Amino acid sequence: xxxxxxxxxxxxxxxxxxxxxxxxxxxxxxxxxxxxxxxxxxxxxxxxxxxxxxxxxxxxxxxxxxxxxxxxxxxxxxxxxxxxxxxxxxxxxxxxxxxxxxxxxxxxxxxxxxxxxxxxxxxxxxxxxxxxxxxxxxxxxxxxxxxxxxxxxxxxxxxxxxxxxxxxxxxxxxxxxxxxxxxxxxxxxxxxxxxxxxxxxxxxxxxxxxxxxxxxxxxxxxxxxxxxxxxxxxxxxxxxxxxxxxxxxxxxxxxxxxxxxxxxxxxxxxxxxxxxxxxxxxxxxxxxxxxxxxxxxxxxxxxxxxxxxxxxxxxxxxxxxxxxxxxxxxxxxxxxxxxxxxxxxxxxxxxxxxxxxxxxxxxxxxxxxxxxxxxxxxxxxxxxxxxxxxxxxxxxxxxxxxxxxxxxxxxxxxxxxxxxxxxxxxxxxxxxxxxxxxxxxxxxxxxxxxxxxxxxxxxxxxxxxxxxxxxxxxxxxxxxxxxxxxxxxxxxxxxxxxxxxxxxxxxxxxxxxxxxxxxxxxxxxxxxxxxxxxxxxxxxxxxxxxxxxxxxxxxxxxxxxxxxxxxxxxxxxxxxxxxxxxxxxxxxxxxxxxxxx
Ligand SMILES: NC(=O)c1ccc[n+]([C@@H]2O[C@H](COP(=O)([O-])OP(=O)(O)OC[C@H]3O[C@@H](n4cnc5c(N)ncnc54)[C@H](O)[C@@H]3O)[C@@H](O)[C@H]2O)c1
Ligand SMILES: O=C(O)[C@H](O)COP(=O)(O)O
Numbered sequence: 183x184x185x186x187x188x189x190x191x192x193x194x195x196x197x198x199x200x201x202x203x204x205x206x207x208x209x210x211x212x213x214x215x216x217x218x219x220x221x222x223x224x225x226x227x228x229x230x231x232x233x234x235x236x237x238x239x240x241x242x243x244x245x246x247x248x249x250x251x252x253x254x255x256x257x258x259x260x261x262x263x264x265x266x267x268x269x270x271x272x273x274x275x276x277x278x279x280x281x282x283x284x285x286x287x288x289x290x291x292x293x294x295x296x297x298x299x300x301x302x303x304x305x306x307x308x309x310x311x312x313x314x315x316x317x318x319x320x321x322x323x324x325x326x327x328x329x330x331x332x333x334x335x336x337x338x339x340x341x342x343x344x345x346x347x348x349x350x351x352x353x354x355x356x357x358x359x360x361x362x363x364x365x366x367x368x369x370x371x372x373x374x375x376x377x378x379x380x381x382x383x384x385x386x387x388x389x390x391x392x393x394x395x396x397x398x399x400x401x402x403x404x405x406x407x408x409x410x411x412x413x414x415x416x417x418x419x420x421x422x423x424x425x426x427x428x429x430x431x432x433x434x435x436x437x438x439x440x441x442x443x444x445x446x447x448x449x450x451x452x453x454x455x456x457x458x459x460x461x462x463x464x465x466x467x468x469x470x471x472x473x474x475x476x477x478x479x480x481x482x483x484x485x486x487x488x489x490x491x492x493x494x495x496x497x498x499x500x501x502x503x504x505x506x507x508x509x510x511x512x513x514x515x516x517x518x519x520x521x522x523x524x525x526x527x528x529x530x531x532x533x534x535x536x537x538x539x540x541x542x543x544x545x546x547x548x549x550x551x552x553x554x555x556x557x558x559x560x561x562x563x564x565x566x567x568x569x570x571x572x573x574x575x576x577x578x579x580x581x582x583x584x585x586x587x588x589x590x591x592x593x594x595x596x597x598x599x600x601x602x603x604x605x606x607x608x609x610x611x612x613x614x615x616x617x618x619x620x621x622x623x624x625x626x627x628x629x630x631x632x633x634x635x636x637x638x639x640x641x642x643x644x645x646x647x648x649x650x651x652x653x654x655x656x657x658x659x660x661x662x663x664x665x666x667x668x669x670x671x672x673x674x675x676x677x678x679x680x681x682x683x684x685x686x687x688x689x690x691x692x693x694x695x696x697x698x699x700x701x702x703x704x705x706x707x708x709x710x711x712x713x714x715x716x717x718x719x720x721x722x723x724x725x726x727x728x729x730x731x732x733x734x735x736x737x738x739x740x741x742x743x744x745x746x747x748x749x750x751x752x753x754x755x756x757x758x759x760x761x762x763x764x765x766x767x768x769x770x771x772x773x774x775x776x777x778x779x
Contacts, residue, residue, distance in 0.1 A: 238279035238539050243271065243287045246307055250528025254282075257536045272296035280535045284308055285515065286496070291318035299323075299622060305535040307527045308333055308518050309386075310467060311548055312440045320549045321634075323627035327534035327546045331386065332526030333518035338390030340517040341435055341465045344489035345395075348461060349374055349433075353511045372461075375399035380431035382447075383438030383466065384409040384421070391435055392419050403427055406438070428455040433463065440467035448472060453479035459486040465517040468493035477503050480510070491517050550626045560653050561605055567682045567689035568606040570703040570779050571659045572613020574691065577777045578678045580665040586636060588614060589677070591658040593644040601653055603641060610659060611639065617778075656683045656692065668775040670711040670748050671695040697739040697748035703779055705734055705754040710765065710774040714740045714747035721768055722751060729761040746772075 240258045242251065243266055254260045263274065268288065275281065275297045282305040283289060289304055294315070299322065304314055306328040319326045347353060350371035358365050379395045381388045384406035392402045402419045405427040414421045427434070434456070438444045448462070449472040462485055464471060473494055479485040489511040490504070496515055498505050505512050518527065534546045579585055590610055594601050608628035615623050615631055623631050632639055646655055660677040671694050673679035681693035682703065689703040701707060712718055719736055726733055732754040740747035757765075757776070766774055 239277060240280040240282060240535060240539075241274055241278040242282045244282070244284040244307070246282055246284075246531075247525040247528030249525050250282075250307070250532035253529060253532040254536065258539065268292070275301055279303070280305060280539055282307055282531060282535060283313065284518075285310055285313055287313060289314040289319075291315050294318045294322040294324060297322070297324075303327060303535050303538040305329075305531040307531040309337075310439065312467060312469075316549050320627055320630055323622050323624050323631075325538050325547055325624075325626050326549045327531065327538060328548055329527035329530035329534070330546055332530045333520075333523040334386040334390055336520040336523035337387045337465055337517040338394060339520070340491060340513070341387065341391045341437070341463055342394045342398075344465065344491060344511060344513070345379075345433060345435065345461075345463050346374065346398075348463065348487050348489035348511050354508070374433070376401065377432040378403060378430055379433045379435060380405060380422075380427035381419070382406070382424075382427060382434060382436050384414060384419070385437060387465070388435075388437035389413060389417060389419075391437060392417050395435075400433070403430065425455060428452060429457065431457065431460060433461045435463040436466045436470055438466055438470060440469045444470050446470070446472040446475075448476065450475045450478065453484050456484055458484055460484065461486050462488045463490075464488070465491040468496065468498075473502075473504050477507065480507055487511070491515055547626075558605070561602075563684040563687050563689060564654050564657065565605055565609050567684055567703065568609040568657055569613040570689055571657060571680050571682050571691075572610040573617055573779055574613075574703075574707070574777050575659045575661055575678055575680050576614045576617055578666050578668055578671045578680070578775065579661060580667045585614070585661055585664055587638045587640070587662040589640050589642065589658075589660040589662065591642045591644060591660070593646055593655040593658070594653060595646040595648045595650040595655065596653055597650075598643060598645075600650070601643075606657065607639060607641060610657075611637070614659075652684070654684070656681050658693070668694075668709055668711070668773060670697060670746075670773065671709070691750060694739075694748055694750065699739040699748055699750035700737040701735045701750040701752045703752075705732075705752055706756060706779055707777045708749075708751040708753060708757070708762075708765065708774060709777065710749045710751070711772045712747055712749060712768075712770045713772070714738070714745055715770055718747075718749060718768075718770060722749065722765055722771075725761055725764045725768075726751070726753060726757060729757055731755045731757045731761065 238258045240254050240260050242260060242262045244264060251260060251262070266274065268290070271287065272292055275293050279300060280303045281289065281301060284307050294301060301324050303325045304319060306314060306326065309328060309330050311326060311328055314326055316326060351369040355369040375398065377400055379400045379402050381392045381402060381404040384392065384404040388404065388406065392404060395402050396418060403422045404414055404419045405422055405424050409421060411421055447470050453475055476485065476488060480488065487509045491513045492515055504510060530546070576585065590607065592601065592603055592606070605625065608625045611628040611632045612623040615621055615635065621631055658679065658681040660673065660679045662677045664678060666672050666678050671678050671680065673695050679693065679695055680691060683690050683692050691699060691701050691703055691707065693699065694709060710722065719738065723733060733751055734754055735752035736749065738747050738749045762776055765771060
């Protein structure tokens, strides 16, 4: 195998722009850490900032706390339009960059389709995102953020309020007194002290309910297949199986999300496993209970009482047997409705939406992978390198040869667990796909978009010896089974190959095919293969100079002196067709290609 050497020529008149100034808006990012989260896990969000030319427009489709509206107004045009029909929402959305909702608005696939790519972020001013079609959001590259912490206490307090109100028949007795009656014997309640409460779903709300219930003197158990046992131990709660929870609880309080696995998790079969006379509280989601089965369980005396804040259909039908049931206490989805919680979620969601529109990280993104802040800071220049290598590689593919398999190699001295490559992979996919399609690719939809286009991305690591100071030594992108517009970019194994490194914080192209080169990945690049001979740099340089095209970097990689060489020229401006033709006409130049970054 021929070895190649390289010589680098940096034009002295060129000043190196700062990395940030070179970052395109659509890939700009920074770090945000949510201050109130127990484990701080910022998320990377790479969001189009197409709207940043002017002020973006945020549609607020449900009542949001004033503090959140004020925050949004500092950055965006805010359109507050409540009670929109699904059709009105679809019409309006095409003019909006962001949408903020609570649980009352269905953000369906049609909404994303109607936005025609303009909608970049959906903010859910609360926890549950079951009213947002997450798959459709991801497919459309739309980030979904929520406000996961600010209403936790409100929901837990409401759960406790319902539990105690139910136990003492407060709502029924209140209605009775207002109807002019005085029924002291009818409304004898039950005490909660010493009773067993099963908290189903031991997350944020569930654990706060458990804490409060312990304060009421209840014996608290919990079922949650994913909850850490040390959190339960710290609160003095035993984690038990689903069946054990059902069989031993006097009260059951539901706090799991509505997912395919939890849908109608309380049904005829599971009610039959409960202790006779059990009391049920639901401030999670209506859909976790089979509501007809609950009516049957109430009528059969299995369930003594239920207190419900949430329903399968909201608002529930007026003649709902469940709502009208004498032993059922209901509230209209008020769990998060305290002054404090609404101000909190408004600020939490407004900050996340504004940040996402600016292309920053969102700590509360629900459809983008997590990348810890420190990893992100380190990877920043490599993120740019990854995207540009993808852009270069795809432009080398000859038209009509298709692109099915891409292999990415990361060479690093870091241990395998010490390098998170998801962000890099997403940026390579962005670089590969955007130049050949109208699809906007970001961290949210990169893997999906690649899969949809039948593009198989395989990743490999080369473990290097030496100091693991920098996260990566080089990144290599290879496209297999294609022809190239620049034959010299085909490696000895028959694939298009480009390789790059970060030098002094700047991404460089360091290999094309089997040729070593060295050119900064700024502006655009001309690659020429020529017979190595004196005067070539000058000849091509003066053709570009005559055209007033600024050359920012040049390097020549050659197999051996006076044999074939690849010259890589970084240019700030796009040369005219005539200039490119003149370069092609230089007798010693065997092939050349112009690549836009
Ligand atoms: N009524 C309201 O106004 C109101 C307010 C806030 C939250 N909520 C709802 O309360 C629920 C909990 O919210 P959160 O903030 O505590 O969420 P969370 O994500 O912090 O907690 C949910 C917990 O449920 C667990 N879980 C998942 N699947 C489960 C299963 N099959 N069985 C048992 N546990 C399971 C998870 O492991 C997690 O610990 C959500 O449905 C949310 O939408 C309602
Ligand atoms: O999931 C939530 O945060 C609660 O159900 C609150 O919903 P809301 O914002 O519609 O009150």
